[in-house]
Amino acid sequence: MASKKPVHTVPNGNGWANKQGGKTISTHHTKANAETEGRRQAKRSETEHVIHKINGRIGEKNSYGNDPCPPKDKN
Numbered sequence: 001m002a003s004k005k006p007v008h009t010v011p012n013g014n015g016w017a018n019k020q021g022g023k024t025i026s027t028h029h030t031k032a033n034a035e036t037e038g039r040r041q042a043k044r045s046e047t048e049h050v051i052h053k054i055n056g057r058i059g060e061k062n063s064y065g066n067d068p069c070p071p072k073d074k075n
Helices: 031-045
Strands: 007-012 015-020 023-028 048-052 058-063
Touching (some): 015 031, 023 031
Parallel strands (some): 007 048
């Protein structure tokens, strides 16, 4: 079974876009709106949500499914 592609919230011209698997799935005027929709889509797809900064670098990652790098508990 192929892994599900993460949702990326990225700067896009004068606004922001959410992309999954290289395809634009939504566009927004503000980063906040794009993050909200990207989070919703990542939860629905049970995958990772990668939020980029205005310069394109990754700023934050959140996992809403099977985390490929789960935290390691010391207990």
